[in-house]
Amino acid sequence: MSYIVALTGGIGSGKSTVSDAFSRLGVPVVDADIIARQVVKPGTVALQQIAQHFGSSILLADGSLDRKKLRAKIFSDPDEKQWLNRLLHPLIQQQTQQQISSIKAPYLLWVVPLLVENNLCWRANRILVVDVSIETQLRRTMARDGTNQQQAEQILAAQTSRAARLSYADDVLNNDGSSDELMNKIAQLHQKYLTLAHEFNRQDSSI
Numbered sequence: 001m002s003y004i005v006a007l008t009g010g011i012g013s014g015k016s017t018v019s020d021a022f023s024r025l026g027v028p029v030v031d032a033d034i035i036a037r038q039v040v041k042p043g044t045v046a047l048q049q050i051a052q053h054f055g056s057s058i059l060l061a062d063g064s065l066d067r068k069k070l071r072a073k074i075f076s077d078p079d080e081k082q083w084l085n086r087l088l089h090p091l092i093q094q095q096t097q098q099q100i101s102s103i104k105a106p107y108l109l110w111v112v113p114l115l116v117e118n119n120l121c122w123r124a125n126r127i128l129v130v131d132v133s134i135e136t137q138l139r140r141t142m143a144r145d146g147t148n149q150q151q152a153e154q155i156l157a158a159q160t161s162r163a164a165r166l167s168y169a170d171d172v173l174n175n176d177g178s179s180d181e182l183m184n185k186i187a188q189l190h191q192k193y194l195t196l197a198h199e200f201n202r203q204d205s206s207i
Helices: 015-024 032-038 045-054 067-076 078-102 134-145 149-158 162-167 179-206
Strands: 003-009 029-031 107-111 126-131 171-174
Touching (some): 003 015, 015 029, 015 107, 015 179, 029 032, 029 078, 032 107, 045 067, 045 078, 067 078, 078 107, 126 162, 126 179, 171 179
Parallel strands (some): 003 107, 003 126, 126 171
């Protein structure tokens, strides 16, 4: 079993940038967001159930999920969000476990945006939080998703607070600086995780 480093952070913090950098260093990445998209691809049972529940207008012309429209619905109605979570979370967790079990490497990066919110911290050996200021989160979210400030603030409010997320961190990676600074920090963390993974696997093999 590989040593599991869980990567989390608020929306707009740069989790994809960080996970891509670890991937380029040869670290296997299991990304909950990618899995969440896979389980609702056209032709899946989950997408059929979502369309039945919300109506066919929740689909784009090509039959794929209109994620922007779905996001607007669940952020304005907690009951709808709960319904969607009950449908998707078991599917996402099943796929996640299958991917993690198949990896043979000293350590893997498990990208989980809602790690704290979904009480999944216990599944990781170490937690890395990508952290930026709230102003940066809002600016990046609006630029990336084409949302207005009110919508971006709603998304932030639905996630755990920055302070709460940081309280779970074993390591904090600040992403308010330059790209070069970020890459240097990632390289240092990579070496640190290789050492921790080696110690973990040595102890595991001696049991």
